[in-house]
Amino acid sequence: MGDTSTLRRDAIRHTQNALLYSGVKFSAVGSLAAAVVLVTTFHEIVNTHLSYVWMFLVCSIYFARIADSFLFAKDQQAENRTDYWSSRFYWGAMFSSAAWASSIWLMFPADYPAYQVLLVLTIGAVAGGALASLPYDNKLSLTFQCLLFFSVEVKLLTFGSSFSYEVALYSAFVFGFLISCGAKVGVNYLELLRLKQDSQDTNLAVIKATEQMAQMGYWQWEESDEHVTLSENLSRLLGFDRKTVTFHDCLAKIYPDDRHILRNSLRSVMEGAEHAEAAIEYRLGIAGDTDFRYIRQLTRRMSDSEGKMCLFGSVQDISAIKTAEDKIYNMAYYDSLTQLSNRAQFHEHLENYTLLAKKNNQKYSIIYMDLDNFKGVNDSYGHETGDGYLSVFADYLRSIVSRTDLISRLGGDEFCILLHDITGDQEVNIIAQRCLEFSDQPIEIGNHRIHPKLSIGISIFPEHGQQPDEIVKSADLAMYHVKQHGKQNIAVYNESMEKDSTERVRLEADLRKALADDDFELWYQPKYDIRTNTIAGAEALIRWRHPVKGLIPPDLFITTAERVGVIKDIGEWVLASACTQLKQWNELGYRIQMAVNISGDHFASSGFSDHVKQTVLNKGIHPEDLEVEITESLSRDPLAHTRICHDLRSAGIRVAIDDFGTGYSSLSVLGELEVDTLKIDRSFIQHLPEDKASKLMVKTITDLALGLGYECVAEGVETQAQLDFLRALNCPYVQGYFFSKPILAEDMLELLSQDQQTTNVA
Incomplete structure (x- = not known):
């Protein structure tokens, strides 16, 4: 019986040894890292000699313990020498504990309370590490932690300051928790080992x-x-x-x-x-x-x-x-924001409605709705306000639609109502009109007032399609027809809308193809320093040379590019092409700034700042010669965009707010975004110097920019009178048709050459 008991004890002890030694390397790495950080942090406030001696002691102990772990792993007789290896591990752990316990005596920062707390926390972390590295030996774990605990408490209590007493009390709670957890964990582990051995x-x-x-x-x-x-x-x-x-x-x-x-x-x-x-x-x-x-x-x-x-x-x-399965079902079939059915459930019901309608010779209708200018609300007031806007609209739809009909949010700002078993067009029009009445009154979301507008399209089965996807497409076309013709209205599908859709789809296809076929080109409008009458920079402006329609300006295709999801690709092409051109001008001896317009979607895309920095590096241009222009509406979300602006400016790249004065920027927003330049929108310049309101606005923006230390650029300067007014305000930079329209790269090169010759003569 005694032999059986001894074998059982040795087997359990060997398992404990194996588990304990297997964790030595990891605990040693963590402890050594903590020791290095501690010595590095404290080297200027404690006795350097003592801290280095302590560091040498810690390293010696842990390297010896690591060596022990390798020796244990190689010992084929370890199972028969359990007491020997247990003893070695025990004393190694005790020396480690003693070394850490001595740290509070050797490196105690008497005059630095914050560092005292840091030292205690570090020792506490080492004690906490024992829960992970020593749980298999309850006695060892408790001894390790208690030694640290008593050392910390004695030092803090004998130091005698009120702050040290408070830290001592806090330490007592922390170590008490660790010790109690260690005791419980140790008992549980030992019980598990015994159970394993007793009834394998x-x-x-x-x-x-x-x-x-x-x-x-x-x-x-x-x-x-x-x-x-x-x-x-x-x-x-x-x-x-x-x-x-x-x-x-x-x-x-x-x-x-x-x-x-x-x-x-x-x-x-x-x-x-x-x-x-x-x-x-x-x-x-x-x-x-x-x-x-x-x-x-x-x-x-x-x-x-x-x-x-x-x-x-x-x-x-x-x-x-x-519960998770229920949540997964809700995620699969319900919109998490509005709690309306989502696209998947909508299409599932639509299939069933279609089968039922065909079987019973019934009609059903789709009311397809889009919140006009929702993106503008998001950009201007932030996504939290946008989400509140969507939720309010969803609640309104619930209040006017029967529970037997289906309300769905298909995504973004698009909603659908599925009306089944309708008797005629009149009841559909009544529901659609009630939906449109949502825009009768402004709504309050937080501190913002929003004036809702809706575009609504209607399709009816079977008049407007025999299949579910045909009915959805018809309603979508009707809704888009409303958007193209003034918004804030209702339209029922008719066949003429198909032609408009075909043209829109063709434009989208041509736009996708244009990028692959290199149909885009950059034009450049020079920026003049009116203090020296020299060219200070250029703004890169994209044009689409359509094979059939000729040269298309950006305002006719940028919105489409954003809708079809190619705006980021186009933006990256513009950035790369502008930097390439700037490098060529640099090599010819012309050093100017290049401004590149960035869309909101591109600016907010993942990895934007990293891509810009990598492009600058790849093209070999000076970072300070590139200026990224963002529209003022982007600055309404400073928390999301501050990091991007800061990241760009930290790399030397400049940031400008374009069309300033047309949005909602505030002084606090400007400060957070860390911009370099404000560009005054041309709508204020075109009425100078006759219009008093424009004069006041331009003067205010100029004073604001110069007062905050920003550069100021006036866009759209077309007359001598406008230039004279801006010069009187000390606005340093201008661009506009008075100096030059947007021109091709070769024409810009000629301007740069003339400008340099004029400067040299002067």
């Missing part, structure tokens, strides 16, 4: 079953015994305070309607062959409950060494899984 064959069966079912608890039941043995977790799950209960006690915990499921499962396993098994799901609860706990169970029939048959069951609480 039984536990292997349990482990196999619980691995299949993500164990949460297990039970064992001999057919000849009325009692069932429960694991601690299962006992707690079922609400018992003991591990041995009767079968009827267990059955009483199961929801009455599901008890037959358990009985049938147990009967089939007991009547089956050895190793027969069955998996079932049932609910825990009593009659009348609505809040169940869902259980999945795997039952297996096995025999012990004496040939007695018994049942083993592993169970898992799958309530969270059931």
